[in-house]
Amino acid sequence: MEETLPLTRKVLGPEHPDTLMAMTSLAYSYDVAGRKDEALKLMEETLPLTRKVLGPEHPETLLAMNNLAHSYDVAGRKDEALKLREESLAIDRKVLGPEHPNTLLAMNNLAYSYDVAGRKDEALKLREETLTLSRKVLGPENPDTLQAMENLGDSYDETGRLDDLVKLREDVLALSRKVLGPEHSATLNRISNLTDAYEKTGHRDQALKLCEETLALIRKVRGPEHPDTLNAMDDLAEACFAAGRNEEAMTNLQQYSESNPKVTLESLKLAAWQAWFGQDAAYQATCRRLIHVAMDETNRADVADQAAKAACLRPATDDALLAQALDVARKGLELGKGKPISPWNYLSLGMAQHRSGQFADAEHSLALAEQTAGDAHDIAVDDRHALQGISRFFRAMALFLEGQPEEARKLFSQAEAQMLPFPKDAQKPVVGGRPASPDELICWLAYKEAKALIEGSSATK
Numbered sequence: 293m294e295e296t297l298p299l300t301r302k303v304l305g306p307e308h309p310d311t312l313m314a315m316t317s318l319a320y321s322y323d324v325a326g327r328k329d330e331a332l333k334l335m336e337e338t339l340p341l342t343r344k345v346l347g348p349e350h351p352e353t354l355l356a357m358n359n360l361a362h363s364y365d366v367a368g369r370k371d372e373a374l375k376l377r378e379e380s381l382a383i384d385r386k387v388l389g390p391e392h393p394n395t396l397l398a399m400n401n402l403a404y405s406y407d408v409a410g411r412k413d414e415a416l417k418l419r420e421e422t423l424t425l426s427r428k429v430l431g432p433e434n435p436d437t438l439q440a441m442e443n444l445g446d447s448y449d450e451t452g453r454l455d456d457l458v459k460l461r462e463d464v465l466a467l468s469r470k471v472l473g474p475e476h477s478a479t480l481n482r483i484s485n486l487t488d489a490y491e492k493t494g495h496r497d498q499a500l501k502l503c504e505e506t507l508a509l510i511r512k513v514r515g516p517e518h519p520d521t522l523n524a525m526d527d528l529a530e531a532c533f534a535a536g537r538n539e540e541a542m543t544n545l546q547q548y549s550e551s552n553p554k555v556t557l558e559s560l561k562l563a564a565w566q567a568w569f570g571q572d573a574a575y576q577a578t579c580r581r582l583i584h585v586a587m588d589e590t591n592r593a594d595v596a597d598q599a600a601k602a603a604c605l606r607p608a609t610d611d612a613l614l615a616q617a618l619d620v621a622r623k624g625l626e627l628g629k630g631k632p633i634s635p636w637n638y639l640s641l642g643m644a645q646h647r648s649g650q651f652a653d654a655e656h657s658l659a660l661a662e663q664t665a666g667d668a669h670d671i672a673v674d675d676r677h678a679l680q681g682i683s684r685f686f687r688a689m690a691l692f693l694e695g696q697p698e699e700a701r702k703l704f705s706q707a708e709a710q711m712l713p714f715p716k717d718a719q720k721p722v723v724g725g726r727p728a729s730p731d732e733l734i735c736w737l738a739y740k741e742a743k744a745l746i747e748g749s750s751a752t753k
Contacts, residue, residue: 297311297314297315297318300314306341307341307344307345308345309345309346309352312338312341312342312345312346312352313352315334315337315338315341316335316338316352316355316356316359318334319331319334319335319338319359319363320359322334323359323362323363323366328363328366328367329367331363332360332363332364332366332367335356335359335360335363336360338356338359338360339353339356339357339360342356343356348383349383349386349387354380354383354384354387354394357376357379357380357383358377358380358397358398358401360376361373361376361377361380361401361405364376365405365408370405370408370409371409373405374402374405374406374408374409377398377401377402377405378402380398380401380402381395381398381399381401381402384398390425391425391428391429392429393429393430393436396422396425396426396429396430396436396440399418399421399422399425400419400422400439400440400443402418403415403418403419403422403443403447404443406418407446407447407450412447412450412451413451415447415450416444416447416448416450416451419440419443419444419446419447420444422440422443422444423437423440423441423443423444426440432467433467433470433471435471435472435478438464438467438468438471438478441460441463441464441467442464442482442485444460445457445460445461445464445485445489448460449489449492454489454492454493455493457489457492457493458486458489458490458493458495461482461485461486461489462486464482465479465482465483465485465486468482474509475509475512475513480506480509480510480513480520483502483505483506483509484506484524484527486502487499487502487503487506487527487531490502491530491531491534491725491726492725494725496531496534496535496725497535499531499534500528500531500532500534500535500537503524503527503528503530503531503532504528506524506527506528507521507524507525507527507528510524511524517551519552522548522551522552522555525544525545525547525548526544526545526548526558528540528541528544529541529542529544529545529548530726530727532544533565533722533727534722534725534726534727536719536720538565538569538719541565542562542565542566542569542571542574545558545561545562545565546562546574546578548562549562549578549581550581553581553582553585554585554589556582556585556586556594556595556598556599557594557598557730559578559581559582559585559598559602560582560598560599560601560602560730561729561730562578563575563578563579563582563602563605563730564602564605564730564733564734564737565733566578567605567606567733567737568718568721568733568736568737572606572609575605575606576609576610576613578602579599579602579603579613579617580613582598582599582602582603583599583600583603583613583616583617583620585599586598586599586600586620586624587616587620590623591627592627593624593625593627593628593631593633593634593637594624594628594633594636595624596620596621596623596624596627596628596637596640597621597624597628597633597636597637597639597640598640599617599620600617600618600620600621600624600640600641600643600644601636601639601640601643601734603616603617603644603647604617604640604643604644604646604647605734605737606737607647607741608647608648614644614647614648615648617644617647618641618644618645618647618648620644621637621640621641621643621644621645622641624637624640624641625637625638625641632671634664635661635662635664635665635671635679636661636679638657638658638660638661638664639657639658639661639679639682639683641657642654642655642656642657642658642660642661642683642686642687643658643682643686645657646658646686646689646690651690651691651693651694652690652694654686654687654690655687655690655691655694658683658684658686658687658690659683659687661679661683662679662680662683662684665679665680675731677710677711677712678712678729678731678732678734678735679731680707680710681707681710681711681712681735681738681739682731682734682735682738684703684704684706684707685704685707685735685738685739685741685742686738686742687703688700688701688703688704688707688742688746689738689741689742689745689746691703692745692746693745697746700746701746704742704743704746707739707742708739708743711735711736711739712732712735712736714736714739715728715736721733721736
């Protein structure tokens with residue numbers, strides 16, 4: 293098709309309807325093949341020609357508008373996609389009528405653009421209207437109606453209407469099981485979405501039950517080692533942690549980590565939980581696996597950070613592992629310098645230096661972690677607070693061990709006052725009803741160690 297378009301243009305002319313159709317088809321082929329820039333360029337060329345030849349309200353013109361809006365969306369040109377979708381919906385309503393399936397599709401696309409643009413209330417209103425019309429025109433059990441329910445659920449979630457979210461996701465799951473079957477991929481996704489809604493509203497028993505059901509179904513349909521099966525294991529682990537069923541959670545998380553070792557963030561999570569619950573032998577095994585992956589993945593700054601950090605959560609008992617962690621941390625910093633990951637690489641290097649007894653170097657690296665995190669604009673507030681807390685507790689320990697106890701106590705007190713409140717129940721370290729994140733656990737672990745070191749010394753004196 294790529295070779296025939298120039299010939300079609302030459303023989304039929306650049307404005308012939310068949311030439312325009314050939315351009316549209318080729319742009320679609322580019323898009324499917326991942327050649328997004330070429331697709332966008334050709335679609336931008338096609339739309340004005342289609343408007344000129346066929347008119348602004350012709351179905352092919354509407355199709356060209358929809359395709360170009362999609363390409364703008366993929367290219368990150370969200371404002372242009374939104375404007376084009378507003379124009380397209382206005383024409384669809386005028387030409388096809390407010391209840392035509394194509395009009396409903398245009399409403400759905402525009403609601404998405406509103407959502408992405410942060411115009412959440414407009415997205416919600418349009419999605420409510422779309423669902424009402426979809427039920428009327430297509431029927432309550434049509435797959436497109438079910439998708440409209442899913443989309444409206446997203447708006448309920450984003451605007452804080454959590455009770456409405458739970459009810460809608462319960463309804464769409466029941467319909468999906470009936471219409472598509474309990475093992476259909478869309479049904480499995482809707483089980484996951486309802487689980488998330490239950491967790492957000494504190495219905496932990498229902499969330500846990502659905503996670504168990506999802507894992508059994510996905511394991512049956514897709515096999516025990518499919519990525520979706522592993523993700524379902526991770527979801528079940530989270531639900532078990534939230535419910536206080538820690539042994540089951542650890543088992544699922546360990547199976548996930550061992551089956552998918554290159555997903556190092558999950559291994560870091562496992563290491564943090566193992567360290568929290570004092571499972572030293574299992575923790576050491578997880579750290580060795582992580583360090584081994586990091587030494588193989590020599591071009592990944594994030595992997596280096598996660599592996600080195602995991603190996604430094606507790607005082608070292610394996611000198612060889614600690615030496616490898618320090619090497620990995622140094623390599624990670626080289627890879628991450630000047631990038632958004634660099635504050636975390638400074639943090640993991642400082643932790644490794646501290647565990648190696650290089651206290652002055654550690655204090656310097658940890659201070660740089662805080663400085664670079666403070667200068668960065670793309671770090672979430674919670675992530676920045678966790679990084680600062682970990683860094684300050686490790687710096688306080690380094691200062692204390694360097695013989696600067698007063699400076700250490702001052703920094704420790706400052707970090708303690710600003711950190712996330714320590715969990716009342718150590719068996720259920722949760723934050724806002726959810727299990728603590730790896731960095732929250734690491735911060736609390738560092739706090740406990742620093743407290744024992746600094747305040748324990750004061751008590752002894």
